[in-house]
Amino acid sequence: MIMEITPFLNRELSEPLYSQLYHWIKKEIEEGRLLHGMKMPSIRQLATHLKVSRNTVVTAYQQLESEGYLESVPKSGIWVAEIEKAALHPMEKVIPVRQEWKSSNETLINFEYGNIDLEKFPLKLWKKCISDVVSQNNNWLFEYGEKQGEFSLRQEISKYLLQSRGVHCTPEQIIITSGTQNSISLICHLLNLQQEKVAIEEPGYNGVRNVFENEGCHMEPVPLEKDGLSLEHVHLSKAKAVYITPSHQFPFGMILSISKRIKLLNWAYQTGGYIIEDDYDSEFRYKGQPIPSLKSLDEEERVIYLGTFSKSFLPSIRLSYMVLPPSLLDQYTQNFRNYNQSASPIIQRAMALFMESGEFERHIRRMRKKYQRKHQTLIKSIEQNMGSKVRIIGEDAGLHILLKLNTVSCFELIETALQKGVQVHSPLKFWLHPTSESHPYIMLGFGGLSIEEIEKGIQLLASCLP
């Protein structure tokens, strides 16, 4: 007999689909619902039935075969094998509910935010940098590394920040971290923000909000205006610190005006509050004059500046940094005296070498051009294909834009687009308190897509708009 099998495959999980399928079938066999001598659906049948690629089924079947759960009989098909109960490994009995998250890779075109361009990446040189540092006089390889991060990397960052962002700082003010979330967590302990009010942008970056919440901070969402954060609400919030993305508000994309920058600094000077300036993608600006960073305007040591290599270089190196005002260094030393650095010195030193070579700046210049072309293509495609059905938001910088939908809800569009092989996402999760006003948006990240994918994707998306 051939049976119909219907595992529940969840594309939101981190576990690959083939692995979910593998685990499901294995469990069915182990728990006696699929029995020796039953014939499995063919690869094509199962792939069609589950709406997954044939590869997914092939990989799962192969794994099950190699472990003796299935038997492939040439010209006959794939059958459930005979298994001995005793052979089952005890650990297999406690498979917990899977609790991981990651978006599926099986969609045709995914406008997911966070991916970056891989085509022109200087992989060879980056590999050489890693290889070179591991070959160096290796004593450091056998140690934990400097607590604030490798000095050579901090030196390079301090040069880079002065040149690119007008931020004056010495290597001693820089703390290397293993991601912006790590930076935020350290800041919470440094400024004693537990049980304190922290003003955040509404909507804003949920990854950072999640950290503040876990650290016990009280979130004070501050609405956005055309030129950024509402200063009135910052004053009303009585916050001890403000977290802000002034160069390119995440996710709305507006730039905090110079007058608001001055006002925000004055708020900090007057109240003794701190400004946490997250400059996550300031490298990629396509229009207008760059506005000085808050840090570069700060005259009373109230700004903590955050940067990351995730956008400008590689997310997978997990390398970010923060610049502390000198007046906070004593406290930092005191609070984290026994903390080891959490980013690997191997990666840090390779990055320092890469920056020293001058290639980092060339890379950024190349990427800026490349992203600018993608960005132009995206905007043009949207204007041509969607016209007045949408409004484009936040188009001056960065690796994403928002679309405001005039004719359809985001959920409908996401659903119908998916059927056509285009994955788009709602920015809803970036609101702390979503209202009906938060609904008519979708977010388009374009960093990891090619020009052709962007054009095709927007055409397909447009065909979903009523």
Added chain:
Amino acid sequence: MIMEITPFLNRELSEPLYSQLYHWIKKEIEEGRLLHGMKMPSIRQLATHLKVSRNTVVTAYQQLESEGYLESVPKSGIWVAEIEKAALHPMEKVIPVRQEWKSSNETLINFEYGNIDLEKFPLKLWKKCISDVVSQNNNWLFEYGEKQGEFSLRQEISKYLLQSRGVHCTPEQIIITSGTQNSISLICHLLNLQQEKVAIEEPGYNGVRNVFENEGCHMEPVPLEKDGLSLEHVHLSKAKAVYITPSHQFPFGMILSISKRIKLLNWAYQTGGYIIEDDYDSEFRYKGQPIPSLKSLDEEERVIYLGTFSKSFLPSIRLSYMVLPPSLLDQYTQNFRNYNQSASPIIQRAMALFMESGEFERHIRRMRKKYQRKHQTLIKSIEQNMGSKVRIIGEDAGLHILLKLNTVSCFELIETALQKGVQVHSPLKFWLHPTSESHPYIMLGFGGLSIEEIEKGIQLLASCLP
């Protein structure tokens, strides 16, 4: 004129000595205390005067020359150059007080704890693993990586833990972290330990205590008995969680007896408390039967198991992991839904590849033998050279021992040993509340020293004992 210059160089700082020297001279020039036309001391003179290596001076001088602060005139010497005030960079004016820590590398023999053996390290294969993963199909390189850590690494860890520690777990229960301190911080948020009592060993690992304190936990120090933690005091503490190093108590080295393990588990079953089992160096045991890990004995999902690659492989990869009971996975997902993984997928995948190759287990076997020889040498040298002047503590496992001093205080010994070129350390910082009982110890880490260095170091140390 030749002048005498006497910068204060601090070997305790993270900043290299050459860099401190460089900054000091630069500042002297900028602030007009070293003037154009003054002759600098020769490299040899300054090195002797400051008791640093000639390299240190050469590097500092070269840097100053390349920046135009000094001029080297062949057959004449090194002179302070003429500088224009305007050329001085504004950022140089705000050099903050240096606030970093690291032990100096300039001591002859340093019995610092935490270093590992570098002689037989399979560097070539490790380099190949890194190089291979970066060359792989590279899409993952342009993404943030799986939130719990790369699946391939978690699979390898789950196999390894079953084989080496009898710990049954699936990859889904494993969370990769960027160090044990990162694990502890996550656990605090997972178990809501803020403002709660946490029982810790007294003395115990200060790096972990520092995290608990920053997270707002109330520390309940529990005294140690011959066979480990005092269970009575655990009960009295009313703690919500216990942090413990049962395989090899840090720093005293005793092993938690099997009967105490059962009792501790029963404490957790009865009170609903959690046991945080830090198995940081269980790979290196030299005597006696291995005792099952608490995790492997746990029948009611009360143990969170922590492991690290810092001792068994390389501290500089900054890779640790924790194993959660299935019942905590839901909560973990909920609390950290927006957290990115903090360890680099590059390092994670290279480690997975290294483990898959079988080389990791071979490496551990080799290291165990090597450390055992060092350990034997250390014990023998102490017995021969120090006799009844000291008592050896914690000699069954690990990469360090303690010496109890019978004839001298640890501070005197540290001071006189340093003059003979041997650096030893007091374990005083591991006590939350040090008493006079905490004083007569020194800690000897031997992982990073050669057999010869151990012998020489102990001889020198013995010569300091009255």
